[in-house]
Amino acid sequence: MPIIAFPSAGNDENAVLDLRFGRAKNFVLYNENTKTFSVVENTQNMQANQGAGIQSAQNILDNNASVLISGNCGPKAFRVLNAAQVQIFFAEAKPIIELLQDYQQGLLKKAESANTEGHWV
Amino acid sequence: MKIAIASGKGGTGKTTFALALFLANSDRSVFLDCDVEEPNAHLFLKGIEKQKDVVQLLIPKVNADLCNQCGLCVKSCQFNALAMAGKAGVLVFNELCHSCGACTLICPTGAIQDVETPVGEISIYDLKGGAEFLSGRLKVGHSAAPAVIQAVKKHPSTTPYTHHIIDSPPGTSCSFVTSVSGADFVILVTEPTPFGLHDLKLAVEGVENLKLPYAVVVNRVREKDHLIKKYCAEKNIKILLELEEDRRVAEMYSKGGTLLEVLPDLKEKLNLLLSDLEDQVGANP
Numbered sequence: 001m002p003i004i005a006f007p008s009a010g011n012d013e014n015a016v017l018d019l020r021f022g023r024a025k026n027f028v029l030y031n032e033n034t035k036t037f038s039v040v041e042n043t044q045n046m047q048a049n050q051g052a053g054i055q056s057a058q059n060i061l062d063n064n065a066s067v068l069i070s071g072n073c074g075p076k077a078f079r080v081l082n083a084a085q086v087q088i089f090f091a092e093a094k095p096i097i098e099l100l101q102d103y104q105q106g107l108l109k110k111a112e113s114a115n116t117e118g119h120w121v
Numbered sequence: 122m123k124i125a126i127a128s129g130k131g132g133t134g135k136t137t138f139a140l141a142l143f144l145a146n147s148d149r150s151v152f153l154d155c156d157v158e159e160p161n162a163h164l165f166l167k168g169i170e171k172q173k174d175v176v177q178l179l180i181p182k183v184n185a186d187l188c189n190q191c192g193l194c195v196k197s198c199q200f201n202a203l204a205m206a207g208k209a210g211v212l213v214f215n216e217l218c219h220s221c222g223a224c225t226l227i228c229p230t231g232a233i234q235d236v237e238t239p240v241g242e243i244s245i246y247d248l249k250g251g252a253e254f255l256s257g258r259l260k261v262g263h264s265a266a267p268a269v270i271q272a273v274k275k276h277p278s279t280t281p282y283t284h285h286i287i288d289s290p291p292g293t294s295c296s297f298v299t300s301v302s303g304a305d306f307v308i309l310v311t312e313p314t315p316f317g318l319h320d321l322k323l324a325v326e327g328v329e330n331l332k333l334p335y336a337v338v339v340n341r342v343r344e345k346d347h348l349i350k351k352y353c354a355e356k357n358i359k360i361l362l363e364l365e366e367d368r369r370v371a372e373m374y375s376k377g378g379t380l381l382e383v384l385p386d387l388k389e390k391l392n393l394l395l396s397d398l399e400d401q402v403g404a405n406p
Contacts, residue, residue, distance in 0.1 A: 051201020058204050084207035
């Protein structure tokens with residue numbers, strides 16, 4: 001059963017999804033086995049000049065998440081997550097608890113490619 | 122003598138001034154367009170491209186058979202150019218790599234090899250009257266501008282010339298530092314606006330940290346007294362030249378013409394300016 005990651009500025013399931021992926025402050029994680037929420041910081045790249053999306057993707061993998069529900073995902077992060085077979089779903093800025101229900105009911109759109117340009121080029 | 126033309130702020134007339142200085146002295150100098158993220162001197166100099174060299178950088182390549190997925194290379198990368206993608210192993214983002222070599226050094230199994238990869242190119246142009254100029258161009262999407270700038274400055278075809286006029290990129294980051302480093306003199310071009318002053322201060326801080334001799338050229342001057350003059354007087358910085366705001370210069374620029382075409386009398390002034398700098402640099406080697 002997968003761990004689902006949500007980028008957010010908040011700490012729990014009542015927080016709203018942060019539409020930024022690379023520079024999101026935290027990832028709220030939902031463990032489908034234990035049906036519990038937890039939070040991990042995503043501050044390693046606050047000061048990074050480049051590659052914030054790659055670092056965030058690495059953070060997702062390091063926390064064993066296999067589903068990402070995100071407002072956006074750029075090309076480099078997509079390449080990392082796709083290579084590691086993480087499924088990405090696009091969503092709007094709604095409370096995480098509502099997005100989890102949307103996901104479980106199959107209402108979210110699965111990402112086939114990045115939906116934003118890289119910030120570098 | 123190597124003269125770098127720089128400015129903190131973009132759009133102050135750096136290239137306009139650098140081109141005029143070069144054209145006034147083209148019998149004894151070569152022009153280096155080091156604004157490699159957006160080179161534009163070729164639009165004004167209209168030379169014939171006679172040679173094109175590729176600038177290569179060493180970029181890591183991971184041998185998946187030798188890689189034990191320890192992740193040390195990913196942690197060592199300060200430029201976020203590597204990622205460990207689970208079973209897929211290490212992914213390399215060439216365009217973010219600065220070729221520092223840390224990953225190759227730290228890899229315990231010798232799985233990483235450095236491979237020469239093109240990141241930019243240098244064009245060498247012939248100009249009417251026998252002069253030459255070089256133009257560096259960073260590949261789109263790549264971030265290693267300093268590598269291309271260094272390659273332009275070190276290019277063998279610059280060696281026969283007494284004077285190198287280096288047109289630097291705007292700003293005060295790595296590209297600026299790479300462009301002005303090693304110069305015998307830096308000319309900071311600015312304009313009498315609050316932004317011009319603010320960014321001039323950053324550029325002054327930069328060249329003072331690098332311990333380079335420098336002076337200021339003020340472009341688009343409208344009034345006799347202005348904030349750049351005040352700042353330079355306080356800091357005891359020499360103003361080499363003031364250029365008045367002149368609509369004809371902008372019109373000529375928009376057609377790909379140069380400053381000297383509007384102000385032909387400037388040629389002699391810039392001739393003398395270079396000779397003065399020569400004396401000054403010669404006196405304080």
